[in-house]
Amino acid sequence: MAALFVAGFVGLFSETALNIALGKLGQLFNADATTIQWLATGYFLTLGILVPVTGILMQKFTTRQMFMTSILLLIIGTIFATAAPVFGVLLAGRIIQAAGLAINLPLTQNVIFTVFPPNKRGGAMGVMGLVILAGPALGPTIAGLLLDTLSWHWIFLVTIPLLLFSFIFGLVYLPNVNEVRKVSIDAGSVILSTIGFGGIVYGVSVSGDLGWTSPTVMGTTIIGLIALLIFGIRQTKMEIPMLNLKAFRYPLFILGMLMSFITFFNMMSMLVILPMYMQMALLIAAFTTGLILLPGSLLNCALAPTIGRLFDKFGPKAIITPGTILVAIGYAIYSQVGSDTALWVIVITHVVMMLGIGAVxxxxxxxxxxxxxxxxxxxxxxxxxxxxQVSGAIGIAVLVSVLSAKQNSYLATVANDSTQAAAAGSSTVFTISLILAVVNVALSLFIKKPMN
Structure with a gap:
């Protein structure tokens, strides 16, 4: 598990760490904002395309084969990115990194659910929750420190020792735990899945730059939705589908998918919107912003395994419902922010919210x-x-667009004050997130422990 968790942490750390350096990289590689944004968009897009395919790959190849492929892709991608002389090589490195993470995340969950009995999975998934939150949350803080003291290359260099540890540990300790079956990969399903998930993730990712009414955004999103519909129909008619949609026959699975969508939609957008609010409305430096968000992130990391064990002991509703309430309280406070909100309010609210997210x-x-x-x-x-991955990409794109639209509206109709405009935009975004968080509280009341 250590080998899988460390590799997953590196992949998720890389997902957000580079975001803080995009402006600097744009200057260094002489690339405009839309082009440099592909370092983030390309990462999301690769995950959106490859993660659906891993379901069938995990049945076709052994655990060790999948792990070694994952870790080698992460190492190769990181080396490419570190040594990148031009933008194209850096982008290629990011895509190779994302391909490694796209294998690692589903593989880690599969190993947990194969190795651990149902009454111990909460603790193991709690540690995975730590990895899922710690990587993206610590990325901007550590990257900000590295940028201030060294250079952008170190954002990648610091992860290489961790990846080598993961590789060696996995080589020695990781057994084959899955049952390999003779399954064929249906090319038509792969193409439809790629167009479907890729089209939606690409469409929403570029919407911030091009606008939601752009022919490119509308076209790729509609094509993606149509491809997904055909993909779904195709899966139901295949004897051995690439992705077995019979999972949707189970009501608790559908309920969990809805709650996961809302949680990731809100969480991934908060990781982007909250630092933007602090830098644009409160005029705080990027590294200081990272430090302000650190207590909540660290507390969440420390408590994640314990929360998982409490889940094993007391069941889902006792842990998940209070967690959704804490998240809703956090957004209720954030929805009232202004350009003069005290920093201690931001810190304490973030701690409350991260505790809630950790429980959910x-x-x-x-x-x-x-x-x-x-x-x-x-x-x-x-x-x-x-x-x-898809809900995270949609959350960031939709809520950043709302933030931008509200800012522009405020500047045009209320006052020419950029800090007030940023505060008004952030407050609107957090109000939308609050509504979704309240929906999650309501959904959590229907959750129960599965019988099987």
Missing amino acids: LANVQTNTLNSLPKQFYPDGIALTQTLQ
């Missing part, structure tokens, strides 16, 4: 997958992981 995130996933029979685990994992 991994435990909803555990309960969602526990509701499936064992033979559906690879498909269920591929579906939940794909949903996370």
Whole structure:
């Protein structure tokens, strides 16, 4: 598990760490904002395309084969990115990194659900929840420190020792835990899945630059939705589908997917919007912003395994419902922010919110997958992981667009004050997130421990 968790941490750290350096990289590589944004968009896009395919790959190849492929892709991608002389090589490195993470995340969940009995999975998934939150949350803080003291290359260099540890540890200790079956990969399904998930993730990712009414955004999103519809129909008619959609026959699985969508939609957008609010409305430096968000992130990391064990002991509703309430309280406070909000309010609210997210995130996933029979685990994992990446990408794109629109509206109709405009935009975004968080509280009341 250590080998898988460390590799996953590096992949998720890389997902957000480079965001803080995009402006600097744009100057160094002489690339405009839209081009340089591809370092983030390309990462999301690769995950959206490849994660759905891993469900079938985990049935076709051994655990060790999948792990070694994952870790080698992460190492090669990191080396490419570190040594990149031109933008194209850096982008290629990012895409190779994302391909490694796209294999690692579903594989880690599959190993947990194969190795651990149902009454111990909460603790194991709690540690995975730590990894899922710690990587993206610590990325901007550590990257900000490295940028201030060294150079952008170190954002990648610091992860190489961790990846080498993971490689050696996995080589020595990781057994084959999955049952390999003779399954063929249906080319038509792969193409439809790629167009479907890729089209949606690309469409929403570029919407911030091009606008939601842009022919490119509307066209790629509609094509993606049509491809997904055809993909779904095709899966139901195949004897051995690439992604078994029979998982949706289980009501608890559908409930968990809805809650996961809302959680990741809100969480990934908050990781972008909250630092933007602090830098634009409160005029705080990037590294200081990272430090302000650090207590909540560290507390969440420290408590994640304990929360997982409490889930095993007391069941889902006792942990998940209070977690959703804490998240809603956090957004209720954030929805009232202005350009003069005290920093201690931001810090304490972030701590409350991260505790809530820690109670919801991994435990909803555990309960969602526990509701499936064992033979559906690879498909269920591929579906939940794909949903996370797609909902995260949609959340960032939609709420950044709302923030921008509200800012522009404020500047045009109320006052020419950029800090007030940023505060007004952030408050609107957090109000939308609050509504979704309240929906999650209501959904959590229907959650229960699966019978199987």
